[in-house]
Amino acid sequence: MCIECGCGIDPGHSHPHDHEGHKHDEQSSRTISLGEDLLAKNNRLAANNRTRFVADQLLVLNLVSSPGSGKTSILERTLTDLKDQISFAVLEGDQQTTNDADRIAATGVAVKQINTGAGCHLDAHMIGHGVEGFDLAVTDILMIENVGNLVCPASFDLGEDHKVVVLSVTEGEDKPLKYPHMFQAADLMLINKIDLRPYLRFDLERCKAYARQVNPKIEIIELSCHSGEGMPQWYDWLTAGVSSKQRDEGRGTRNAESK
């Protein structure tokens, strides 16, 4: 019987194979049609996460990049600057250590570290359990900092609203061409460490053109979480995202409301 739709499949169809070494009834071999997406399980769990996040009117961002692009530093500065206006929760993904979670905890924002061990990406199952300790009903933005890796996290939906890819100017402008899946999956690209440009041969315009070549719709913000340049644009983007999530309720952010 076909598992997908329950229909009967002719059990008597023939196919050439060697019976040596095993015995079975002549008509016992059968084909099972599946048509199942290999990411089906992850996608189901991601859909569950998304349903829950929508109910809580939560803006969920999945921060992705290569290691060392400055994801954690951007978060630290963002949380410090905005935590009085916007209520955040943070999930930190790394193979090992709680270093990043410790840095986030120092800002006073709720954080949980997820260690993937040998894993190269976060998946929807980890996120579903990761948020268990957070009070999402009073949270405006859930930031998920993925494992530093420009390859695998592109394939795994976590239930987020947007993937935000961070590329720092020390990495070279051709990263969007080298790792197109990630730049195609992202809605926003943050070009970080822009204050270092005078010391580097980084072609900013070419970098943006490459990103648009793989993703014509990608939004781009240039910033430095060190000098603060460009951060207001990023904050405007976040604030607009929160407003559009909560517009239906006709109210401001929850933190502001509770004050």
Next chain:
Amino acid sequence: MHELGLTQSIVELAVEHAKRENAVAIRSITVEIGALSGVLADAMEFAFDVCSKGTLAEDARFEIRHIPGRGRCMECREESELETLTHICPLCGSLALETIQGQEMKFTEMEVD
């Protein structure tokens, strides 16, 4: 990089379905992998040998069907073959191509005894 995890889930899924069917062995497993899916077929074949060990799928033939990539130009609507995610429309030269085929990662069918 995540081929190992994906292949692990293929084997788990196959064994689960085989048990439901009261099968004694899995003869073959067929998957479809798109050229633009980000999955490396070679790595998946290698991982299959490792993941299937000691399971009903141990002696199964692992068949990977390759699905070529196709894109449609968002400017002129021309469809063309897409080998990578970065591509120039052969008709109008635009870079705005949307992917319409090639991102598949599917477990299509299996044969059991």
